[in-house]
Amino acid sequence: MKENKKSVETQELILKTAKDIFAQKGYAGARMQEIADAAGINKALLHYYYRSKEKLFDQVFEEAFKKLAGPLATFLADDSELFQKIRNICKHYNNVLMEYPFLPNFILNEVNTDPTRILKLINVEGVMLGKEKTLAQISKAVEDGVIREIDPRELILNIISLSIFPFAGKPIASELLYKNVDYNKILNTRADKVSDFIIQSIKK
Incomplete structure (x- = not known):
């Protein structure tokens, strides 16, 4: 024992x-x-x-990816007001990527070489159901005049892209845009900045 x-x-x-x-x-x-x-x-x-290092990394990667993707279905399916939901998702992505900054590049690599591995780690059914609920919520917000007309899929893609790229592009961004600046401090504030930017871009 x-x-x-x-x-x-x-x-x-x-x-x-x-x-x-x-x-x-x-x-x-x-x-x-x-x-x-x-x-x-x-x-x-x-x-x-x-x-081997590969087997060790595989386990670390799987644990990290589940933390990133696992709650996504819950966030998408919850009943939060749309702008709050956007803030929740941005915050979640940022928190996990601050802990596992290597994740985006390895996800991209896996997607390009063997996307089935990634799909096996996602609660695909839950994410798809949550996605449909969020798509309907976005469409309703457009109809009610709360946000401008936008393809709901574009909005979700924007949230994911703006949340993940600063981590995936860290070597370039830190050199070209934030030289002699603590880039981790920039990343720490990204969640609020991304959600504010997205909300302001769709608000009427």
């Missing part, structure tokens, strides 16, 4: 350590020896739990 508990604790420590190092250095820059050293274990024990 104690041994099993210790095994679980060791795996949790490895995953937490690996997440931090992958977040800092990405998949290519991370080294198994570095992860073992940071976790305070020897490399042999690390390989006992995870035979």
Whole structure:
């Protein structure tokens, strides 16, 4: 019993350590020896739990992606007023991507190489139902004159794009637009800025 508990604790420590190092250095820059050293274990024990860096990253990636996509169906299906729903989704994306900044680029890579893996990690049915509810909500807001006429799909795409690109494009944006500035501070404030921008762009 104690041994099993210790095994679980060791795996949790490895995953937490690996997440931090992958977040800092990405998949290519991370080294198994570095992860073992940071976790305070020897490399042999690390390989006992995870035979390769790829397998370790896969688990970190899956956990991170579920945090990103898991609540999406709930956000889309909830009964919040439209502008509040936009703020909720932007905040959620920002919080998860601050914790897992490597996620967007690896999602894009997976989508281009094997989209089925991503789809398996999403509650597709829940997201589709929530999407339909949100699409109807947006259409109703257009009819009621609350927002200007806009294709609901474009609005959802705008929310996702504006939330994710600053993380995916960090190397370029930080160099070209925010040189000598703490870019993480910029990212920390993105949720409110993105939601304000989107709301003002559709408000009548």
